[in-house]
Amino acid sequence: MSEAPSTRIAIVGAGPAGIxxxxxxxxxxxxxxxxxxxxxxxxxxxxxxxxxxxxxxEHLYGSEAAKARALHAVFDRLAADGRLTHCTxxxxxxxxxxxxxxxxxxxxxxIFYDRLILATGAxxxxxxxxxxxxxxxxxLGAAQIALKAQGVALGRRIVLMGSGPLLSLVGAxxxxxxxxxxxxxxxxxxxQQMRGLWKLAARPFVALRGLALRARLGGRYHAGVxxxxxxxxxxxxxxMRWRDAGGRQRLTPCDTIGMGWxxxxxxxxxxLAGCAFTYDEQWRQWLPKxxxxxxxxxxxxxxxxxxxxxxxxGAEIAGRLAASACLADLGFPAPSTAVDLxxxxxxxxxxxxxxxxxxxxxxxxxxxxxxxxxCRCENVTAGEVRQSLDFGGGEANRVKSLSRVGMGRCxxxxxxxxxxxxxxxxxxxxxxxxxxxRGQAPARPAxxxxxxxxx
Numbered sequence: 001m002s003e004a005p006s007t008r009i010a011i012v013g014a015g016p017a018g019i020x021x022x023x024x025x026x027x028x029x030x031x032x033x034x035x036x037x038x039x040x041x042x043x044x045x046x047x048x049x050x051x052x053x054x055x056x057x058e059h060l061y062g063s064e065a066a067k068a069r070a071l072h073a074v075f076d077r078l079a080a081d082g083r084l085t086h087c088t089x090x091x092x093x094x095x096x097x098x099x100x101x102x103x104x105x106x107x108x109x110x111i112f113y114d115r116l117i118l119a120t121g122a123x124x125x126x127x128x129x130x131x132x133x134x135x136x137x138x139x140l141g142a143a144q145i146a147l148k149a150q151g152v153a154l155g156r157r158i159v160l161m162g163s164g165p166l167l168s169l170v171g172a173x174x175x176x177x178x179x180x181x182x183x184x185x186x187x188x189x190x191x192q193q194m195r196g197l198w199k200l201a202a203r204p205f206v207a208l209r210g211l212a213l214r215a216r217l218g219g220r221y222h223a224g225v226x227x228x229x230x231x232x233x234x235x236x237x238x239x240m241r242w243r244d245a246g247g248r249q250r251l252t253p254c255d256t257i258g259m260g261w262x263x264x265x266x267x268x269x270x271x272l273a274g275c276a277f278t279y280d281e282q283w284r285q286w287l288p289k290x291x292x293x294x295x296x297x298x299x300x301x302x303x304x305x306x307x308x309x310x311x312x313x314g315a316e317i318a319g320r321l322a323a324s325a326c327l328a329d330l331g332f333p334a335p336s337t338a339v340d341l342x343x344x345x346x347x348x349x350x351x352x353x354x355x356x357x358x359x360x361x362x363x364x365x366x367x368x369x370x371x372x373x374x375c376r377c378e379n380v381t382a383g384e385v386r387q388s389l390d391f392g393g394g395e396a397n398r399v400k401s402l403s404r405v406g407m408g409r410c411x412x413x414x415x416x417x418x419x420x421x422x423x424x425x426x427x428x429x430x431x432x433x434x435x436x437x438r439g440q441a442p443a444r445p446a447x448x449x450x451x452x453x454x455x
Contacts, residue, residue, distance in 0.1 A: 008113050012269060020323070022075065067312070095116075101441070116300045118273065118300065119306065130373075131237075137230060142154070190245075226364075227364065267306060374419055386426045396423065399419060
């Protein structure tokens with residue numbers, strides 16, 4: 001069967017998953033539209049600096065430089081040859097019945113699609129710590145973006161905290177760049193990290209590379225810490241108060257803090273596209289439901305960290321699989337997927353090891369003092385989240401409507417997981433029972449005048 005003239009395929013995201021999906025569709029003779037918020041393809045992990053930037057890919061991506069170069073070259077060649085349409089600096093803010101509402105420099109335009117591949121990636125998963133609303137507190141991803149895109153460190157004396165591979169990676173990258181990293185504080189104790197070791201053996205070289213990054217941190221790295229408070233004055237962060245694994249109180253002076261506990265799948269558009277969700281107890285977050293190929297139903301396909309938190313290598317595979325599923329559903333010959341499916345299973349074992357070794361700090365979040373801020377956008381405290389349950393019961397969207405948690409600029413991306421943990425603890429139930437915030441448009445903040453301009 002040949003492609004119907006009206007068939008339009010849109011890909012949202014030009015990271016590893018989106019690039020591989022686009023390449024597979026182009027190889028089959030199709031012309032996809034790729035929509036991405038960046039000016040150049042690469043995504044967060046392989047984010048590219050502006051033209052004229054002097055740091056080499058080896059400095060930017062380390063051992064992944066060859067992969068980054070290959071992905072950039074593939075996409076750039078397809079775009080230069082006119083074999084795909086690349087909408088740069090564009091954010092999809094709504095999805096509705098075969099239409100994407102896309103915010104760009106010229107305003108909001110509508111892009112129609114018959115098949116949609118969402119490769120929206122992931123963002124930092126953050127947990128509230130008393131004082132985290134202070135100036136000078138960033139996510140680990142923000143610190144990495146500043147280093148990759150502009151070659152700057154977001155502070156003169158930096159403390160990083162959280163857990164997961166990104167914590168050690170960003171710390172090592174900052175140290176290599178000459179930044180003053182005062183401490184790297186990991187909430188996962190050594191014995192917990194060892195529990196995931198046997199599954200991490202599914203990718204021994206990656207595991208060893210992670211250990212090598214940690215070795216670069218030397219005495220800056222501390223495992224099994226308890227985070228007490230971010231000290232700040234009128235100008236911003238001044239110090240981090242914490243306890244080491246032995247329970248000794250420590251105070252580390254700093255002017256910048258980066259925080260993150262692995263990743264949070266970016267699922268807002270999948271929700272708007274009507275995808276079903278399920279609560280993943282291991283990752284302690286709601287994830288879209290798909291088959292092994294990424295089919296989510298109704299002509300929607302998901303790929304990358306937006307559905308499975310498998311990192312850049314897994315995203316490339318998932319992008320090819322989603323494109324193959326799309327091709328098969330359209331009646332096109334699709335490449336064999338057996339090798340990719342086997343590799344995907346191996347990457348999933350490794351990811352499960354990461355989730356076990358570097359867990360979400362649920363107990364820490366549930367013990368958050370009432371006066372601590374839970375939602376930075378709306379300045380909602382943990383006590384106000386708990387109090388809302390006494391009036392409306394333990395359902396996520398009722399908590400949201402009564403307390404305003406998750407109603408700010410980030411639309412719950414930073415606070416939803418913590419708010420659900422707080423609600424579940426107060427109600428004496430599981431996060432699964434509390435549910436999740438419903439996604440709503442616009443998925444990204446959009447100025448009113450953008451809707452008045454013709455895109």
